Amino acid sequence: MQIGGATSYPAPAATLLPARPLASNISPDVSPDITRAAQAPITAAQPLADEQSASAREEADKSTDTSASPNKAKSREGEPSPQQQRLEQLEITKLVSRDQEVRTHEQAHAAVGGRYAGAPSYTYERGPDGKRYAVGGEVGIDTSPIPNDPEATLRKMEVVIRAALAPAEPSAQDRQVAAQAQAQMAEARAQLAQQQRSEASAASEARAERREKADEEPQAEEKESAAPAQQDLPPPPSLDLYRQLSGLQTPTPVVDLVA
Structure with missing residues (x-):
């Protein structure tokens, strides 16, 4: 910020000041030095001169401060503003929450799936603090x-x-x-x-x-048991012999006569 007196003004020429008459009670034979001492001091240009000198000192101080600490000025320019810092912290908080949510989600799949589930794999995003946060993931399951x-x-x-x-x-x-x-x-x-x-x-x-x-x-057992029984029985008698004997003699009728 520039304060007052930033613009220099030329000092007024001595000829512009009105000449003061010599005091009437001073003799012409008196020395000119004594005459000037008797006159009132000229103070019309003094405030302007003081203002110019103050402005010059201020500019010199500014230039000295800037040249003495250039690194400090640069560091202030590179630092984020408080609002930007708040936004970055909010983003980091969201990334941390998302990372925990993704890891818990995929680990639940892997724990319950057992031998039918693979190892979790993640997709990462780098936050404002330079760290990587998991923002996505997957687990292969055999169906x-x-x-x-x-x-x-x-x-x-x-x-x-x-x-x-x-x-x-x-x-x-x-x-x-x-x-x-x-x-x-x-x-x-x-x-x-x-x-x-x-x-x-x-x-x-x-x-x-x-x-x-x-x-x-x-049925097969009955047939098998019936066959041996029939084999054990004697053969039926033959009647041919009786038929032959009966044919050899024919009986003669006998008549009894009664006198």
Whole structure:
């Protein structure tokens, strides 16, 4: 800030000052020095001269201060303003909160997913303080079915659904993974039902075959037991001999006469 007297004014010429007449009571023979001493002092230009000298001293002081501490002036120019510092601190606070939220979210996926979940990976952003903060992350989860084993697929998909919905606030991607696991569970249930029907049909056929065999075995045993009994019986007697003997003699009728 410039204060008063920044502009220099030329000193008035001596000829502009009015000449004062000599005192009437001074004799012409008196020395000129004595005459000047007797006159009143000239003070008209004194305030202006003082103002010019004060302005010159102020300018000199300013130039001396600037040349003496250039580094100090530069450091003041490079420092952020209080408002900018508040904004940076607010941004750092938001980044810290986001970092904690992202890490907690992804670690919940990994902890519940177990062997079906991979290690968390993060996306970082550098804050005003030069540190890196996690602002995004992901965890890979295996949602593929187990071949030829619908029961194992059902158990796996149950773990996958719990892992996808483990965070306090699941994202849209998390819900999509859970939906895929539910679709795999429905397909596994259908396969399991088909497998159970096939197994039941095979078991029913096996039981029918066993019943047929059980029914056939007693009949075979009866036939086998009847055959030896017939072999043990003596052969029926032959009547041919009696027929031959009866044909050899024919009886003669006898008549008794009574006199």
